[in-house]
Amino acid sequence: MSRKIISFQIPKSSKEFVRFQVDAGKHFYDKLHQHPQWQLTLIVEGKGQLMVGDYLGRFEPGDMFLFSANMPHVFRSDAEYFDPNTDKQSLGHTLFFDFEALGKGMIEVEEFAGLNQWLQQTKGCFAIQGSTKKNIKKNLMDFSGLKGLKKILTALEILNVLQESQELTALNRLIPQKDFTESEGKRMGQVMSFILSQSQNQISLSEVADVANLSKEAFCRFFKERTGKTFTEFLTQVRIHQACQLLQESEWSISQIAYQSGFQNLSYFNRAFKKVQGETPKVFRGRLTQVTQH
Structure with missing residues (x-):
């Protein structure tokens, strides 16, 4: 049975170990x-x-993220x-690492033992910070002009920095034990797209279950198994993140932002x-204002 999520293939040769990609647009x-390649992404704008x-x-x-293989993301x-x-x-700016392109013989070479162990142990999504991010960013910004051995060596240098770093913050609590099937991935994608685009409106459980083409009971099980959260918990979190942005970037009152x-x-x-952020909206906005003023 196919275990691929929504059809998404990195445009690359099957023999290519690393691919540099620029995503530019609105x-x-x-x-x-999701895809079998590891992904390292630097957000330049947006x-x-x-x-x-x-x-x-x-x-x-300025944010930089690392995803291990087959992590559903958007x-x-x-x-x-x-x-x-x-x-x-x-x-x-993104690098895709295809470790399967190296072949089993390459990855079993003694010098790759540490990297291979790190790959087996490192699962999920990570935010990259501090000097690690600074060092990788420099290599990433120059990567598009590299070819051949220089491209491989720079890719391995980036992996070496990641492997030795203590500045990778794990963002996932729940690591999926199996990949989504294509139908599961498509269903989850439709649900997430609906929630993220309609979060400012009132969304009922019936509405989102209809988007998933499931009964309310089946949808609740499906959603909790794949996100570790109930639909209500997830929707509340989406709305709180939206509120955080408005508290930072608008002059609206807290009641206006809530609505x-x-x-x-x-x-x-x-x-x-307060439950999600650990502080009230008023304290959150006041703290950000103080940071900006200093």
């Missing part, structure tokens, strides 16, 4: 997908929500990037925000 590819496995969080310029650009009249742009993010009740918004 918004990033907005379908949930903001939005990153969903990978059971993790949901924000991405913005960089969902904010709504303003889908506005045909906007002049906002999204830009990402704009999909909350109909201000006291519930305050409670939910």
Whole structure:
């Protein structure tokens, strides 16, 4: 049985170990997908929500992420990037590593033993920070001009930096034990696209179950097994992330932001925000204002 999520093939030769790709446009590819290659992505321009496995969080310029093989993910650009009249742009630099292209003989070479062990132990999505990010960014920005052995050596240098780093922050709590089937991936992609695009509106369980073409009971099981969260928990988290962005970037009142993010009740918004963020919206905004002023 096919275990591929939504059809998504990296445009590369089957013999190519590393592929450099620039994603440039109004918004990033907005379908949930996975692929057998490892992925290292630097966000140069653009903001939005990153969903990978059971993790949901924000991405913005300067962020760098590493995904191990077959991690379902999507960089969902904010709504303003889908506005045909906007002049906002999204830009990402990505390396895809295809370890299968090296062949079993290569990976079993003694010098690759440490790397191979690291690959077996490193599963999920990671945010890359500090000097690790700085060092890799320099190599990444120059990568497009590399060919042949220089390309391979630079790729191995980047992997060596990652392998030795203590600055990789794991973002997933739940690592899937098996890949999505193609039908599961397509269904999950449709559900996520619907939730992320409609989160500011009232969404009922019946509506989202209909999108998945499942009964409410079957949908709840399907969603919890694949995200580690209930539909309500996930939707609340999406809305809180939207509220965080508005608290940072708008001058709207907290009640306006609550309503704009999909909350109909201000006291519930305050409670939910504190549960997810560990502080109230007022404290969150005040702390950011102090950081900006300093």
